[in-house]
Amino acid sequence: NAGVTQTPKFQVLKTGQSMTLQCAQDMNHNSMYWYRQDPGMGLRLIYYSASEGTTDKGEVPNGYNVSRLNKREFSLRLESAAPSQTSVYFCASSGGPRYETQYFGPGTRLLVL
Amino acid sequence: AQSVSQHNHHVILSEAASLELGCNYSYGGTVNLFWYVQYPGQHLQLLLKYFSGDPLVKGIKGFEAEFIKSKFSFNLRKPSVQWSDTAEYFCAVNGGGSARQLTFGSGTQLTVLP
Numbered sequence: 001n002a003g004v005t006q007t008p009k010f011q012v013l014k015t016g017q018s019m020t021l022q023c024a025q026d027m028n029h030n031s032m033y034w035y036r037q038d039p040g041m042g043l044r045l046i047y048y049s050a051s052e053g054t055t056d057k058g059e060v061p062n063g064y065n066v067s068r069l070n071k072r073e074f075s076l077r078l079e080s081a082a083p084s085q086t087s088v089y090f091c092a093s094s095g096g097p098r099y100e101t102q103y104f105g106p107g108t109r110l111l112v113l
Numbered sequence: 114a115q116s117v118s119q120h121n122h123h124v125i126l127s128e129a130a131s132l133e134l135g136c137n138y139s140y141g142g143t144v145n146l147f148w149y150v151q152y153p154g155q156h157l158q159l160l161l162k163y164f165s166g167d168p169l170v171k172g173i174k175g176f177e178a179e180f181i182k183s184k185f186s187f188n189l190r191k192p193s194v195q196w197s198d199t200a201e202y203f204c205a206v207n208g209g210g211s212a213r214q215l216t217f218g219s220g221t222q223l224t225v226l227p
Contacts, residue, residue, distance in 0.1 A: 042217035100145045100207055102215055104157040
């Protein structure tokens with residue numbers, strides 16, 4: 001049981017390049033989330049998926065797109081990376097009897113030059 | 114909209130000192146409250162949570178938190194900290210929405226000196 005996994009762990013991009021961050025969970029959770037973590041700002045929700053087939057914007061969705069590929073996988077895409085998107089990105093999932101508890105992946109550190 | 118305030122941005126303590134980290138939230142309805150911890154270079158881990166019932170909740174590693182509804186607070190406490198408690202601590206709340214989105218505070222960096 002790996003929990004929540006993310007790839008890659010670290011990525012450097014040039015301004016304007018695109019990339020997709022991958023997230024998968026093996027806990028049979030319905031809901032999945034993407035956050036970004038910036039110093040002094042805590043974690044801010046980018047997008048979430050309440051269940052397979054649905055996605056919704058969070059607090060800071062501009063510049064990102066998401067795909068809920070199936071129940072296990074939830075990807076985050078940067079179409080044209082900007083330096084302001086330099087951050088650490090965390091994926092999380094929640095489900096089960098007390099589904100409010102979210103379980104986090106190890107994070108992807110992204111540097112946009 | 115819900116929000117969370119963590120008043121202490123950086124706390125420095127010596128080993129064996131007592132710890133209390135403040136957390137206040139704003140939301141008018143029923144809330145679920147969490148404390149997460151992030152050790153250096155690691156991902157967030159759940160420390161403890163409050164859903165209902167006894168307002169004093171105990172978590173892992175000797176941490177506890179008290180929910181005071183009248184003060185909209187959920188402060189984290191530990192009677193005696195250890196060097197290994199050095200980490201960043203995040204308070205979070207969810208109070209609604211179809212997916213129970215979490216709103217996080219800005220975090221408190223705790224440094225414990227040996």
